[in-house]
Amino acid sequence: xxxxxxxxxxxxxxxxxxxxxxxxxxxxxxxxxxxxxxxxxxxxxxxxxxxxxxxxxxxxxxxxxxxxxxxxxxxxxxxxxxxxxxxxxxxxxxxxxxxxxxxxxxxxxxxxxxxxxxxxxxxxxxxxxxxxxxxxxxxxxxxxxxxxxxxxxxxxxxxxxxxxxxxxxxxxxxxxxxxxxxxxxxxxxxxxxxxxxxxxxxxxxxxxxxx
Amino acid sequence: xxxxxxxxxxxxxxxxxxxxxxxxxxxxxxxxxxxxxxxxxxxxxxxxxxxxxxxxxxxxxxxxxxxxxxxxxxxxxxxxxxxxxxxxxxxxxxxxxxxxxxxxxxxxxxxxxxxxxxxxxxxxxxxxxxxxxxxxxxxxxxxxxxxxxxxxxxxxxxxxxxxxxxxxxxxxxxxxxxxxxxxxxxxxxxxxxxxxxxxxxxxxxxxxxxxxxxxxxxxxxxxxxxxxxxxxxxxxxxxxxxxxxxxxxxxxxxxxxxxxxxxxxxxxxxxxxxxxxxxxxxxxxxxxxxxx
Numbered sequence: 001x002x003x004x005x006x007x008x009x010x011x012x013x014x015x016x017x018x019x020x021x022x023x024x025x026x027x028x029x030x031x032x033x034x035x036x037x038x039x040x041x042x043x044x045x046x047x048x049x050x051x052x053x054x055x056x057x058x059x060x061x062x063x064x065x066x067x068x069x070x071x072x073x074x075x076x077x078x079x080x081x082x083x084x085x086x087x088x089x090x091x092x093x094x095x096x097x098x099x100x101x102x103x104x105x106x107x108x109x110x111x112x113x114x115x116x117x118x119x120x121x122x123x124x125x126x127x128x129x130x131x132x133x134x135x136x137x138x139x140x141x142x143x144x145x146x147x148x149x150x151x152x153x154x155x156x157x158x159x160x161x162x163x164x165x166x167x168x169x170x171x172x173x174x175x176x177x178x179x180x181x182x183x184x185x186x187x188x189x190x191x192x193x194x195x196x197x198x199x200x201x202x203x204x205x206x207x208x209x210x211x
Numbered sequence: 212x213x214x215x216x217x218x219x220x221x222x223x224x225x226x227x228x229x230x231x232x233x234x235x236x237x238x239x240x241x242x243x244x245x246x247x248x249x250x251x252x253x254x255x256x257x258x259x260x261x262x263x264x265x266x267x268x269x270x271x272x273x274x275x276x277x278x279x280x281x282x283x284x285x286x287x288x289x290x291x292x293x294x295x296x297x298x299x300x301x302x303x304x305x306x307x308x309x310x311x312x313x314x315x316x317x318x319x320x321x322x323x324x325x326x327x328x329x330x331x332x333x334x335x336x337x338x339x340x341x342x343x344x345x346x347x348x349x350x351x352x353x354x355x356x357x358x359x360x361x362x363x364x365x366x367x368x369x370x371x372x373x374x375x376x377x378x379x380x381x382x383x384x385x386x387x388x389x390x391x392x393x394x395x396x397x398x399x400x401x402x403x404x405x406x407x408x409x410x411x412x413x414x415x416x417x418x419x420x421x422x423x424x425x426x427x428x429x430x431x432x433x434x435x436x437x438x439x440x441x442x443x444x445x446x447x448x449x450x451x452x453x454x455x456x457x458x459x460x461x462x463x464x465x466x467x468x469x470x471x472x473x474x475x476x477x478x479x480x481x482x483x484x485x486x487x488x489x490x491x492x493x494x495x496x497x498x499x500x501x502x503x
């Protein structure tokens with residue numbers, strides 16, 4: 001089993017004056033699968049984005065594979081080693097084709113193969129804004145599988161099955177749980193949470209272990 | 212004046228034999244290659260007010276040039292390049308840039324008026340330096356337009372993957388290893404300098420016909436950065452040649468005729484129902500119905 005360990009110490013994230021994440025200590029072993037649950041607005045997405053440096057007001061330390069993010073090169077390494085499935089992958093402001101999205105993960109051929117297996121292989125030439133929410137979510141999943149093939153050893157997935165039908169949720173959960181990576185997944189989906197080694201719950205920015 | 216007299220009395224064939232008319236036609240053709248690509252970037256970054264902002268920043272540059280005795284146009288271009296690079300950090304939030312353009316416009320016009328007042332230079336004289344005309348382009352202007360026509364499409368081709376991702380979603384681009392800060396800054400400097408240069412060469416009104424309008428029509432017709440860029444250049448060339456010939460034939464000023472031609476095309480493209488556009492543009496294998 002591949003994967004890198006993730007260590008958080010005293011992590012706090014603010015949105016202006018609002019403290020979205022407070023005092024989070026978390027140790028995730030290499031290859032472990034962790035589900036993050038909790039009510040809307042409890043800070044799950046913010047915590048995930050902080051790992052990738054997408055949230056600006058972060059204090060405390062976040063190490064992936066024992067490495068911090070002091071320099072631009074270290075950030076580049078962090079973003080290569082942590083694949084990301086954004087929450088509600090909205091189609092962007094400007095058109096992008098399906099295969100351009102898949103190629104951005106770093107391994108176009110593997111991502112295209114994954115897209116075929118997920119049933120969206122015929123949509124690669126289509127602009128993303130013409131896809132349905134579920135199709136787009138499958139595309140992002142395929143991109144993440146490509147990123148893992150390209151060397152990412154952590155997958156940060158933010159509600160990766162929220163837009164899928166029941167059959168799709170089961171299928172995506174199987175695919176996610178089988179990846180040889182450390183998986184941190186924000187989810188309200190029981191099928192996906194059941195496939196994880198640990199389930200953590202966030203409430204008002206704080207983290208506690210459930211199972 | 213001589214030119215106007217000649218235009219009034221000559222037929223279209225004779226007009227096309229006049230060197231200033233030939234130069235203007237050639238300038239428009241060069242502009243039609245480089246500037247619509249700049250327009251695609253403007254639409255993609257959602258910075259439509261950039262032309263107004265750059266007009267005022269250029270005026271500030273001219274004012275500083277007149278005050279210090281340096282070449283005013285050079286100062287204008289440098290001021291625009293600096294302003295472009297200066298607003299780049301504001302691209303972090305989705306609405307950051309379009310708001311920044313408005314702020315830039317107000318600050319620049321205030322600073323320009325202050326510098327002009329302090330230096331005692333006539334403001335309308337400074338403004339006059341900004342208004343070019345397509346019928347008065349010189350060889351140096353042609354070189355600038357030619358350089359834009361080569362450099363702008365080349366840069367976009369060289370970095371097409373990164374630019375496509377950046378225009379689609381900045382955060383996704385960042386997580387895909389795109390140097391978003393540097394690329395945004397380069398694109399903004401390019402847009403700022405191209406727009407400022409084009410205002411000088413063709414007049415402010417024509418800049419819209421050459422940059423924004425082809426890009427707006429192309430945004431509707433194309434489905435990717437590549438196809439939108441190709442549509443924009445194609446529309447730019449077609450509109451410029453048609454508009455220029457019509458303007459010559461009817462002996463009307465080229466600027467407004469070109470803007471109206473391009474504007475009519477944008478309207479026409481937006482009136483075409485979206486479904487028929489996707490049937491023209493989608494490859495046959497992709498025309499499967501989607502399960503929306």
